[in-house]
Every structure is written in C-alpha cells, then in structure tokens.
Amino acid sequence: MSDSHAYPHEPTGVETRKLGMWVFLSTEILFFGTLITTFMIFKGSDFPGMKLTDVYDIPFTSISSFILLMSSLTMVLAHNALEVNDQEKTRVWLLATAMLGAVFLAGQIYEFTEFYHKGFELSTNIYSSSFYVLTGFHGLHVFIGVVLLLALWGIGQRQKGLTLEGGMNLEFVALYWHFVDIVWIVLFTVVYLI
Amino acid sequence: MTKIIEPKRQSSIFRRPSSETGIWSWITTVDHKKIGIMYGYAAFFFLLIGGLEALVLRIQLSQPDNNFLTAAEYNAMFTMHGTTMIFLAIMPISAAFFNYLLPLQIGARDVAFPRLNALSFWIFIFGGAFLYSTFIFGTAGAPEGGYLAEEVGWLGSAPNGGWFGYQPNAGMKYSPGTAMDYWAIGLQILGIASLISAFNFITTIINMRTEGMRFMRMPVFTWMTFAVSFLLAFSLPIIAIALFYVTFDRKFGTTFFLTEGGGDPILWQHLFWLFGHPEVYILILPAFGIVSEVLPTFSRKPLFGYAAIVFAGFGIAFIGFGVWAHHMFASAISPVAQAGFGLSTMVIAVPTGVKIFNWLGTIWGGKLKLNTPMLFSLGFIGMFLIGGLSGVTHSIVPADTQQTDTYYVVAHFHYVLFGGALFGIFSGLYYWFPKVWGKMYNESLGKIHFWLMMIGFNLTFGPMHWLGLQGQVRRTWVYAEETNLQFWNIVVTVGAFIIALSIIVFMINWIFSKRNGEKAPFDPWDARTIEWTIPSPTPVWNFSKAPIVKSLDDFWHTKYSEDEEGRAVKRAEADQILLDLEEEGLNPSEHIELPSPSYFPIVLASGLPFLGYAVIYKSIPLALIGSILLLIGGFGWGTEPLEEEAFEDSHE
Amino acid sequence: MITLYMVSALSLIIVDNINMLVKNIIKLKNLRFLALIFLSACIENAPLDSLSPEGPYARSIDELFWLTFWIAVVIFVIVQGALLLSIFVFKEKPDSPEPKQIHGNTKLEILWTIIPVIILAVIAVPTVRTIFDLANEPEDALKIEVIGHQWWFEYKYPDYGITTANILVIPADRPIRLEMWSNDVLHNYWVPKLNGKRYLVPGQTTYLNLHADSPDEFWAQCGEYCGLSHSKMRGRVLSLSENDFQLWVKDQQRNAVKLEDNSLAAEGQQVYLNAGCTQCHVIDGVWDVQGDRIAPNLTHFAIRNVFAGAALYNNRENLSKWLANPAEIKPGTFMPNLELTEAEINALIAYLGTLK
Amino acid sequence: MSDSHIEHPTPQKYVQIAIVLGVLTAIEIALYYTEDIVGVFTDPLLIFLAVGKFIIVVGWFMHLRYENKTINRFFIGGMILALILFTIVMVERASANYF
Ligand code: HEA
Ligand code: HEA
C-alpha cells in the first residue's frame, strides 16, 4: 500500500493488490469446489422426483455460456487497450464486457423462472436445491462483476481516465471477471452436459 | 529533520476522521497495533465469558443427576462454550498477535491492506455481538412434536447443537426456533473476518518484508502466521458453503443435509471437519510460533533446527488437510476410509515430534532463565505432549471407537487447546507485554499465575481421561449415579475453579503492571528478532527507518559474536548500537506518513449483522438497512482517496 | 521451582494413570481376582467401563489400546524426562557460562524423524488389521436391527418377528450382527464392554458386531449428542444362555391377551385404549396396527427392568412419575402429558404390570 | 507494473484464442447430443474439454503463464488441494454403502 514511500516493499516484484486478488481467487476455488462437490454427489444419487434433465434447455444455456465466454475476450481486449493507454477503446470494451455479463445474467434469470414454472423450485428436492444454490452463487459473482465493471467504466468517464495502478484497477477486476468465466466453463460441463 | 507523523487529511466526499486519541481514534484506526490490542481485549473478554460458561457446566456436572441447569440450558452452555472458545477467544487472540507482531517482525510499517485489517476486526466484533445477541433474541425449544416440562428461559435460548452442529439435529425440525440460525450466521460472519485477515497476512508476508528479510530469515512466529493464513484461506470457504446450506435448510426449506429430501447428513460431517481439522491447527500453530520465539531467547541459544521447525510447521498444515475423517471414525464411513484416515492421522505425529525434539534441542545446553514466559513455554511442551499422545491413541481407529464422544476426547482436546494453545498464548502475552505497554509485568504474580494454572489445569483435565475411559459420554447433562463417576467429576470441578483463580491473578497482574509496572527498556530480554530494536512501547510508526536484515536473528548478531568455541560474546560496540537504535527509534529522522484512519471499515462491517437478522426474520427492511450500510461503507471506501496518490499531489 | 515442576508433573502422571497402571500391572500377571479385590470400586461399579472387555471384539480393541498406551507412556517418559532434565541441568546459575550457539544437527534431525515413523508403522499394522476384523460380517451371526429414536433404542429380530425396546437380548457366546439406522437424528450405539461405538444415521445403514463371552447384563449408552435428552438415552444388553434365549424368544412371540374381567388391570387396559396411548404405542393382541409406531412396543413391558430409554428402573414409583409428566423426566420427549388422574395412573400401572 | 517487461499477446492473438474457445464449446455441445454414439467416452471427453478451456483462459487471458511463480504456485496449489480433497469426499460418499 505504501507504494510511494522510500520504505521497501514488494520483494517479489508483484503488485500487492494483484497478489491479494490471486490469493482471493485461490480461495474461491475452494468455495466453488465445495459447491460443485455437493452438486455432483447429489446428482449421482437416485432420489425420486423431478430430475435436472426434465427441465434443462441445453440450446439456450449453450448460447448464454458462449456469451459469457466471449465476455472474457472483450475483457482482455479492454486490458490490452489500456496497456497502450487507449482510453477510448478501453471504455468501449469495458462496457461491452459489462453488457455481455448482463445478458448472461438476464438469461439466467429467465432460465430460473422457466424452471420455476415447470415446478422445479428451490426446495422441490435435492437436485433443485443444489442446482439453484450452485448456479445462483455463480450468478451472484457475475452480478458483482458487472457492478465492478460498470464502476470502472464510470471512473473511466472521468477526467483522469483509467490506469493500471492503484485502487480498484482494471487488472484487478479483469482477473475477477476471467475467474467468474472459468468457473462457468466448469459449471456448464458439470451441471448441464454430464 | 523533525519528526512528522501525520495522518494525511484531504478532501473527500465524507470528512475524514482525525482524532488521534480517545474513543474515535480507536474506532477509526487502521493502525495494526491498535487493531491488535483491540483484538486482544475483545478475545480475552470472550475467553472470560467462555470460561464462565465452562464453570457453569462444571457446577452442573459436579454431582450425578444434578439439576442446577435444565437440559436446554446445559446444551446451550456447552455449545456456546465450545463455539466461544474456538471462534471468539483463541482464534482472535492469535489474530491479535498476528496483527501486532507481524509487521514488526518483518520490518514493515503496517500490513498490506490496513483498512481491510480494520474491516476484519470490526466484522469480528459485530459477528461476536451478533452471535451473543441470541441470548436476548434467540429462541429454542423441544423438537417438533416433543414436549418440555418448563420454559426454556434466556440461558437456554442460545444455540444448542454442539460446536460442530451435527445435522440433522441442528436442523429446523429438531432444533426449532432461531438459536441455531444465530449460530450458523454468526459463524458465517466470523468466518468472513478471518478470511479477510488471512488474505491480508499472506500478502503482507509475501510482499511487505523489509530489505534482506528473505523467507528463510523470517522469525518462526511469522512463518507460523503464514501457515495459519494458508489454512484459513483454504479451509474457511468450505465451512462457509456448508453453513450456507444449513441456513438454506433451516430457512428456505431445502434438504441438503436432511434425508427427507434426498440430502445427506454425513456430508455435513465431511464438510465441517474438512474445515474443522485444519481449524485445530489454526489454533495451535500460533502457539508453536510463540514458543519458538520464547525458548531461544531465554535459553540464549538459537532455535535448534530452524529450517526443520519451519518445514514441520508447513508439513503439519499440509497433512492437516488430509486427516479430517478421524472425527468420523465411528460414523458411517467404510473400513477402507477408516484405515486411510487412521494412517494419515498418525503421520501428523512425525512433524509435530520434529518440533518438540527441536525445542528440546534448543533448551539443551542453554542458559535457561525461568521467568514467566519461559515457564509457560516449557509448560506448553509438557502439556501439549500429553494432548498429542492422547491424539495418537485416537488415531488407532478401533480404540477410538471406544473413546470417541467420551470425556477422553474432551481431555485430549483441552490438553492441546488449553495446555497447548492457551499456554502458548499466555507465554506470548508475558513475553511481549513490555513491547506493547512499555512496562514490565510483575514476575512473582506471573509465577503464581503459572503454578496455579498448571495445577488447576491438570486437576481439571487430567481426570477426564479416566472419566472417559470409565464411560462418561460427552455432552451429558446428567450422568447416572450407578456409573460411579462422581469422585473424579468433583475433582475436575475444583480444578476448574483453580483455573479461574489463576486467571484472576493474571488479570490483576496485567492491570496493575500496565499502570504501575517498572518502565521497560526496549530490549528487556536480550532478544533476537527485530521487533526488539524499536522502543517500548512501540511508536506509531514502528520503525523510524526501514531496517536492513542481514541474517536470521539479525538483532542478536548485531549484539553478539561467537568465540572459537562457539559461545556468544558481546560485541564491543553492542551498547553503542543499542543507544543509537533507541535515539533513532524515538526521534525518526525521516518524514513518515501513515495510512489515515477511516470510518468506513466499521460502517461496512455494521451492515453484516443486519443482513444476518434479515435472513433469520426474513425481513426486507432489515435487509435494506444492511445493504445500505454496506453500500455506504463500500462507496465511501472506494471513493476515499488512497493515501499515497492523493498525498503526493497535495504535499510534495 | 524445579522440584515443584517435577512434583506437579509427577502427580499429574499419577492422577492420570494410577488406576490404569495398577490395573494393567495386575493384568500382566493375569491375576484378575486380585484386581477384583483391590479395584473393585473402580471396575465393578463402572458399568460403562471401556477397559473391562467382556467379549472378543471389545478384547481386541482393548489389546490394541494397551499396546498404544504403553508406547505412549514410554514416549511420554522419555520426552518429559528430557524436558525436566534439561530444565534441571541448564537452569541459569550465577556461574553458568554463555551457551554454545548450536544451530542444529542434521543427523539428529533425521533420527527423530525416522524413529517416530518406525514406531507408528509398528502400531499401524495391528490397527489396520483390527479395523477390518471388526468390520467383517461374522459367520452365522444372529441379525438384529437397531433403530434409533429420540431418545430410546428399538430392536427388531427379523428372524423371529420380535419388536422390543431398551433392552437388547442376545444369546451369549455367539456373534451378533446389528444392522442399524436412525429414525430421526444421529445416534451412537455403544456397549463399552462388548465393542466400540457406531453411529445410527437416518437414510443409511451401519453395522456393528457384538459378542458376549457369557450371560450377563451390560450397559449401553447413546454416544452422539442427539438433542435435549441425549444423556438419558441409555440401554441395556442382556446376554442369555442359548436355552434361556430360546425361551425368551418364545415368550416374546406371544401376543398379549385382552383382559375381560373387572380387575384394576382391566380398568387400566380401558384407560390405555381410550386415553390416546394407542396413537403411539402397540400392544400386540390388544390393539393391532399395521406399520410402525413412534413409541416403544409395550407388549412385554413388564419383563423389562428398565424403561424410557433405560433412564428409569421399572417400578411403581418411576412409572407413576413417568405417566404423570414424561417431559419432567426426559425433556423434549415425544410422549405427551396426557393429564391422567391418579386413579387412571394406578390402573395403568396395574395393567402394564400384566404385560409379561 | 511489474510484468510489463514480458510480452503479452496481441489483440489478434486474443481473438484467435477466443475462436479456439468457441470451437471447443461447440464440440462440447455436439458431444452432448451425440452421447448415444460416443457412449462411455462422452463424460471423460467433456471433462477433458472443460479442463482445456479452463487452462486456456487462466493461462492466456489471466496471464498466469506470464506471472510470477509465487502466484502460480498459490493458484495451482489451491487447485490441486481442492481436487484431492473433494475427490476423496466424493469417492467416500459414493462408496459408503458398498464397502
Ligand atoms: C489445538 C488443537 C488440536 C491439536 C494440535 C490436535 C492434535 C491432534 N489430534 Fe486432536 N482434536 C482437537 C484439537 C486438536 N488436536 C479437538 C478440538 C478435537 C475434538 C473436536 C470435537 O469432537 O469437539 C480433537 C479430536 C481428535 C480426534 C477425534 C476424536 C474423536 O472424536 O473420536 C482425533 C482422532 O484421531 C485426534 C487426533 C489428533 C492427533 C493425532 C493430533 C496430533 O497432531 C498430535 C501430534 C503430537 C504428538 C504425537 C506429540 C509429540 C510427538 C512426539 C513426541 C513424537 C513421537 C510420537 C509418536 C511416535 C507417537 N484429535
Ligand atoms: C480453547 C478452547 C477451550 C478452552 C480454553 C476451554 C476451557 C475449559 N473447558 Fe472446554 N471445551 C472446548 C474448548 C475449550 N474449553 C470445546 C471446543 C468443547 C466442545 C464443545 C462441544 O461439545 O460442542 C469444550 C467442552 C467442554 C466440556 C464438555 C462439555 C460436555 O461435553 O458436556 C467441559 C466439561 O467439563 C469443558 C470444561 C472446560 C473448563 C472447565 C475450562 C476452563 O479451563 C475454563 C477456564 C476459564 C475460566 C474459568 C474463566 C475465568 C473466569 C473468571 C476468572 C471469572 C471472572 C469474570 C469476570 C470478572 C467477568 N469444556
């Protein structure tokens, strides 16, 4: 934190915030790991009642998965643009990322309501509970990500523009966003396809 | 050339707090030392509460078929006792040590993220308060369809599912009311606090070390902080999710752990102990660190096998992740799993043994100064040894099926938790007392404390081994007269009161010495690590200029060289060096800025209990209040200018 | 100071282990009768003692325990001895020289890593073997189902069509295979003198083997915390000679007879039928129902010497207390206070006494 | 700040990577619909593909490939730890009633 002091810091040469973010993401693995484990255990059980496959709409989910995947591209492009200090492009790509994220979220909300109307409610049975909690937890992450992206975009609109240093910087948010994306890569396979 | 220690102030949307003394300076502080001290006091307060709960338990158990407490009250008391001791006493006391000492030991001015540090402290406070508010707001009762002869009363309206809240007993059907919700959400909040500080300490250790402070030159206490932070970072997420499930089960009708809907109660055991076992090493490793600092200092010898001790610490942390099911030997797991976990549990004895032997190697051939911190450290070795060995008898699976859920286990874990963790903590409290307060504690009172505690402790927990083997099952509100357990139970109860007495002695010593103790020199113990190179009490700015570390035990080597036999010889210039250090420490020559205090950590943290209540009472307004507090906190935090950038613009 | 330390450590060892030590020394010499004389206070009167096995399963555990215990004692004596010795020898004295600055010793390091590994390997072998021995299903074992309820154990004998509660009756000197599950929360079945514990889990079956050497009565206790009256969830195991066991089986298979006379007991039967007891309880032959009920089967209540999860002895006084207000005795219990009058209670007791 | 001395891929490169990711996703979905033909290999293949995508995003988009080794160790360590622990839990739960 004391970047500007004569005081020594960062013996590893990694920016402290970025390091903190990576540490955070490493623990996120355990968060999602626990959720996925639970989901898999229950998915493999043979409890009577409505199954996941009764409600799934794979084409729909495939499209929204693809959208989230592409938001990772726009994110990395924003990062790239900022590295060459192209503020204009950075903002465009940031906004694009946020929008793609929002579309994904909208898709998830739609999917949830659809399932709900088919009688697949949170407390219907163990399949529905573990499904909603797992994908909902991921959705929450996406939501936070969208808010962060929009905030960044807002800061970018201000005079000084964005930098790659200090505070809540773009790299910080980008890491988070990509992480949310890779989690979905796993979830899409584990939850829907297998 | 004057000292300028000023928190920077500049315009922002909210006015920055500026008090430097008084209550506001504490509430808004981001100084790791103040935070450490607050952690310490809060945790000690909870230790007393947890201890009082234990005394109440002991009174109930001093006679067979006693009716001092009702069943509901008894169950609430042992649950709160265990939960308090582990989550609100020992863990935060360790956090107090980490906070205060970590930056000092690695030569930093503060932790990596000072405001986050304040945040985790306040979350801890609000989490603790939230959990304890169950005594006022919580409700508990008989399981659905069951009957009670009398009202539950306030004492019984606390969580009552045991500190590991086994499902489905802790579910809504068998533990109706809100008490267990307070438990699940309270632990959730406390977990957030610990998780945040874990990130903070990991980054601090990796990235805030002063020049020359290579990894293999770090004090062992710092190493153990590092290991503990890893354990926290990787184990807390698991319990967080598991507690989510519990809350969902209890509040929103899901059935993760309930067989009715296809759930699995044993899964909860896995998830809990996946966290719970690393947790016990979270509790003991700080004490290992403290002991590894105290022994060399008072033996006037370097730590024997520094590298071995460090690697053993990480070995314990790592293997500690792979043994969780030893808490489930009698549970519904297969013999294959029993054998596997039995073996992995035994393996833990090896790195722990390495530590013990190296400590013995440290004192062997030394010149032992048996003052209070040293006594506690030596007592620690002796008592932890007993606890560790009974732990190994647990790992013999068939034998454990006799021991599990009896007082034999209670004896084991109090020997490691009290005889281990708490003895280590007391050792540290005495050892660093002069550094924190600039006063010396009273040695005679300290020794009285030690001996009283040693005797009381063994009277309390020693006979429990025997009681357990004789069939006293844990968590029993009453035991039958025919089981013939009364004699040793009375001894245990007496022992517990002796412990209470010893703690009173400790408190008297603390209060008295802090006020009237002798003034402490800045290196009262002729110590080895760099936190002793700064004045006592530690100045706000820690180091007046960044120390440069040239070796392990750097401070010692500035003071001493070795003669041809390898014996320590004081350097001629040692006294002068000390004088210079003191002079420079008190009157820094360089311009120093410190992170500015902030309101937002406490504001942000205060939102969490509201969200907790909102879930319990399914109340939208409370949720709104909570979210608004979070938003204000977060927004203010985000827009509060970052010290250094803003500072550069405005000052230089 | 040192002496104090040593005294306290010593007294600790003594306090901790005296009973075990003495007992074991005696055991080593195989002088069990001596043990009975000297330590009768400890052994005879502790019905849940896990150190006096009365069957092969418990005995194999016991042997394993003592093996590790002695190894632990040796380690304890060596390490604690080294600790006390070094305190004693190296305590600061006015003339102590400055110590040599020794940083470590790789050979020692290796040594004290290897030795514990070897010790543990020695313990590991019998441990693993015993784990599997205990888990194996014994041949021609008698199968009994154990069902945990808050707060009593129910037993079913599928081979004989018997349902009973609180007292598990088994033939002596014959392996028993318990198949266990729970009806509500986790419980933990423990008969210390016959075997270790095993959980009863809702939705999953667990197994436990028992084997009693000779006819005797043993105590059982629920180990796992299972709610308000966990501590009163106790039990008994009665091992009978093969002959007695067969008699008991015959007896249990008999239904109760409906009383048609004018006795107090018959009055009690009327109370039983009308006060609501039948909602939960079954007395075969008097009020037959299909399927399970949530409360203990009372058909042969009178020959059980304990009731209500073995928390109470089966006598007049206890029964009237129980019937007057069950929750007073077992907080949280599912048996309601049915507001019975004294007369009704007396009649019920008389009736229950006929259920032989 | 610190890693700027290492060459990062160009935008073109990123787009190419994204195309690869898209194709892999398409294969995944195709596999889902051809489960009858591919048979027992479907699930392992799906997992394999997901892992591949995972590595690509972490390695390139998150620049883990170019990161300091402390970070690498931390993240990968967490990953491996989680995998081991959760595999044990799953196997144990799946087999509890059989062994
Ligand atoms: C500070 C906390 C702490 C520590 C450090 C330990 C350390 C150990 N624990 Fe303990 N344990 C608890 C806290 C702790 N435990 C708690 C709180 C519970 C109960 C939870 C609950 O149910 O509420 C528990 C319960 C518990 C159980 C479950 C009991 C049951 O419920 O049935 C087991 C089973 O294996 C166990 C084993 C061990 C082992 C093998 C160690 C080892 O790490 C010990 C290693 C140390 C030594 C062995 C001594 C030194 C070594 C030598 C001198 C070398 C030579 C030795 C040999 C060759 C043997 N512990
Ligand atoms: C670090 C943790 C820790 C510590 C320090 C202690 C300390 C003590 N514990 Fe501990 N205990 C646990 C952790 C701990 N315990 C856990 C995890 C459980 C399991 C819970 C469960 O089953 O869920 C447990 C369970 C447990 C039981 C078993 C309950 C049961 O199963 O039914 C018992 C019974 O005797 C007991 C007793 C004691 C006693 C007498 C102390 C004493 O050492 C306490 C000494 C402290 C004091 C006596 C405080 C001093 C107070 C004063 C001096 C009063 C002054 C006050 C003011 C001025 C305000 N504890």
Ligand code: CUA
């Ligand atoms: Cu059943 Cu305790």
Ligand SMILES: [Cu+2]
């Ligand atoms: Cu453990």
